[in-house]
Amino acid sequence: MTTPAQGLHSHVLATLGLAITAGEYPPGTVLRTDELAQRFDVSRTVVREVVRVLESMHLVESRRRVGVTVLPTASWNVYDPQVIRWRLAGADRPRQLRSLTVLRSAVEPVAAGLAALHATPEQCRELTEQALGMVATSRGRRLEEYLVHDIAFHRVVLNASGNEMFARLGDVVAEVLTGRTHHHVMFEDPDPAAVTLHVQVAEAVRERDAARAEELTRQIAVGALQELDVLAP
Amino acid sequence: MTTPAQGLHSHVLATLGLAITAGEYPPGTVLRTDELAQRFDVSRTVVREVVRVLESMHLVESRRRVGVTVLPTASWNVYDPQVIRWRLAGADRPRQLRSLTVLRSAVEPVAAGLAALHATPEQCRELTEQALGMVATSRGRRLEEYLVHDIAFHRVVLNASGNEMFARLGDVVAEVLTGRTHHHVMFEDPDPAAVTLHVQVAEAVRERDAARAEELTRQIAVGALQELDVLAP
DNA sequence: CGGGAATGAAAAGTACGACTTTTACGTCAC
DNA sequence: GTGACGTAAAAGTCGTACTTTTCATTCCCG
Numbered sequence: 150m151t152t153p154a155q156g157l158h159s160h161v162l163a164t165l166g167l168a169i170t171a172g173e174y175p176p177g178t179v180l181r182t183d184e185l186a187q188r189f190d191v192s193r194t195v196v197r198e199v200v201r202v203l204e205s206m207h208l209v210e211s212r213r214r215v216g217v218t219v220l221p222t223a224s225w226n227v228y229d230p231q232v233i234r235w236r237l238a239g240a241d242r243p244r245q246l247r248s249l250t251v252l253r254s255a256v257e258p259v260a261a262g263l264a265a266l267h268a269t270p271e272q273c274r275e276l277t278e279q280a281l282g283m284v285a286t287s288r289g290r291r292l293e294e295y296l297v298h299d300i301a302f303h304r305v306v307l308n309a310s311g312n313e314m315f316a317r318l319g320d321v322v323a324e325v326l327t328g329r330t331h332h333h334v335m336f337e338d339p340d341p342a343a344v345t346l347h348v349q350v351a352e353a354v355r356e357r358d359a360a361r362a363e364e365l366t367r368q369i370a371v372g373a374l375q376e377l378d379v380l381a382p
Numbered sequence: 383m384t385t386p387a388q389g390l391h392s393h394v395l396a397t398l399g400l401a402i403t404a405g406e407y408p409p410g411t412v413l414r415t416d417e418l419a420q421r422f423d424v425s426r427t428v429v430r431e432v433v434r435v436l437e438s439m440h441l442v443e444s445r446r447r448v449g450v451t452v453l454p455t456a457s458w459n460v461y462d463p464q465v466i467r468w469r470l471a472g473a474d475r476p477r478q479l480r481s482l483t484v485l486r487s488a489v490e491p492v493a494a495g496l497a498a499l500h501a502t503p504e505q506c507r508e509l510t511e512q513a514l515g516m517v518a519t520s521r522g523r524r525l526e527e528y529l530v531h532d533i534a535f536h537r538v539v540l541n542a543s544g545n546e547m548f549a550r551l552g553d554v555v556a557e558v559l560t561g562r563t564h565h566h567v568m569f570e571d572p573d574p575a576a577v578t579l580h581v582q583v584a585e586a587v588r589e590r591d592a593a594r595a596e597e598l599t600r601q602i603a604v605g606a607l608q609e610l611d612v613l614a615p
Numbered sequence: 616c617g618g619g620a621a622t623g624a625a626a627a628g629t630a631c632g633a634c635t636t637t638t639a640c641g642t643c644a645c
Numbered sequence: 646g647t648g649a650c651g652t653a654a655a656a657g658t659c660g661t662a663c664t665t666t667t668c669a670t671t672c673c674c675g
Binding site for chain 2: 227
């Protein structure tokens with residue numbers, strides 16, 4: 150249960166962050182720093198630093214004479230990669246996967262369209278390479294290898310879009326894809342239609358066909374959403 | 383230069399965060415906690431807590447025997463509202479506005495489509511009300527009032543989408559709209575076409591016409607992007 | 616002359632204790 | 646019942662002492 154931790158701070162932060170995002174402390178719950186220090190057997194100094202970080206993620210709010218109050222989900226920094234990781238590791242992983250997939254379905258098509266306009270030759274090459282890698286590993290239960298190419302592919306698209314906000318979603322997409330793959334108990338091979346679409350996106354980007362790249366990526370997104378509906382209706 | 387600050391921590395955090403995001407410390411710059419403590423005339427405790435928060439935003443990295451290293455822009459948590467605010471207040475505000483507007487153009491149409499499916503009657507009412515408010519204040523240089531309605535409108539759409547990730551972009555949109563309005567020196571009235579589109583989006587959502595809501599919102603987004611191109615080509 | 620191990624020191628990490636400041640809450644007078 | 650007031654609880658701040666990690670220099674041996 151308790152992570153090894155290379156540093157007291159990390160350990161306490163991970164434990165508390167996970168517990169809060171998992172809903173173990175309902176919103177409104179108040180924690181006291183002294184109590185936490187005692188519970189984790191660390192100094193108040195360490196606890197205070199952890200609380201400050203949690204506060205910057207809007208998971209908690211610290212007020213004098215009251216204590217550290219757990220905030221409602223609505224105010225959490227749900228874009229913080231750390232928060233995303235905690236939530237994906239916790240109880241409402243399905244809900245979280247759905248939210249993130251919907252976000253992907255909005256962002257990635259537009260990113261692909263922009264990538265078609267801005268991708269460097271190097272990025273085009275990389276894109277094609279990853280797409281081919283997906284093809285090569287799409288049969289014979291080589292899901293782990295497939296996943297690597299899939300993640301790399303989407304990361305290149307997001308980076309090539311030239312938009313910094315899109316680029317930073319690379320980690321999120323990686324988490325989603327990883328979560329999805331590992332959640333399906335990894336038996337079936339990936340959808341052949343999806344594989345083909347990825348190859349076509351690489352083509353469209355190489356040919357600078359923004360509209361086509363966008364539309365194809367939208368189809369990939371639709372597929373991902375449908376897959377979710379099948380899994381958790 | 384130094385913010386008033388109700389709390390030493392907030393003050394130091396705001397000052398340092400702003401300085402770093404403004405690029406005053408190029409990536410690779412190392413700061414030492416003792417030095418910072420001296421500079422701000424606070425204890426090392428306070429500085430350490432600030433550094434921990436900055437670290438959680440991936441603005442800096444703290445390593446033993448080395449110090450606190452400023453990280454390159456690519457690793458910053460650009461979705462952190464605090465980081466967004468700092469950057470919008472700083473030097474590369476134009477770049478930042480553009481990035482965020484592109485993000486909006488990807489997200490809001492999809493959100494509007496979902497809103498058409500999920501909006502409660504109360505949300506529909508609110509949407510119509512804000513759209514009408516925009517119409518009422520769109521003439522006679524009542525830009526401040528117009529802005530309030532505009533922000534409220536987009537916030538309702540994002541919330542009504544039922545997707546938590548979208549909902550949390552409400553603050554971002556608010557910042558973008560505010561920044562845009564205040565940056566145009568506030569003389570001209572808003573584009574009448576945009577006003578009409580907002581009214582129509584409200585209609586489409588009320589009538590549960592997802593495709594139309596999405597398409598209309600896409601047009602709003604296109605308008606916003608063009609506006610940017612005119613301002614900063 | 617080169618490379619690897621021992622050594623030293625610099626800076627962050629952790630701990631503790633004392634003190635300050637804010638503020639929720641209960642009390643008492645009106 | 647309402648409002649002023651005092652109390653105490655908890656976070657905020659500080660200073661200091663100590664530990665741990667790790668970079669860099671040096672020195673020894675091959």
